Amino acid sequence: MKWIALVLAVAACAKKIRSCDDELGGVYVAPSGERWSVTDERAALEVYPLFPDAPSSPDIVIAPRVIDLHRGGGPTLAGETKRRYMLRAVACEGRAPASITRCEGDALDVVAADPTPPTSFEPCTFGAPRTRVERWKRE
Secondary structure, three states: OHHHHHHHHHHHHOOOEOOOOOOOOEEEEOOOOOEEEEEEOOOEEEEEEOOOOOOOOOOOEEOOOEEEEEEOOOOOEEEEEEEEEEEOOEEEEEEEEEEEEEEEEOEEEEEEEOOOOEEEEOOEEEOOOOEEEEEEEEO
């Protein structure tokens, strides 16, 4: 009986992705080797880094990125990457577009940009982010 439960558990984990409507939760690895945790709440996905993701700065406190994506009824998931920057008591939240354009097999095609550090804190102003395309593989 234990073997049957084990086989069913392995089969559920090995289930291939057919579309972005499938359950996409899990751990994914980017081409850089960075691991990302994807939480799928059906209407929305939250994506968090599983690696040190806060660059050091002597004056600015930098938070790790979080990627929020939403299902909109189409074939892609769209949202944004966010990162908070703090200079003393002033907080600025950088935002940049993010999307998943294809979900297939064991991978997600991710189009993302990282928020750039603020060029000014009062008021918060940011430069233009650079977009990249990556294929993340599910572990």
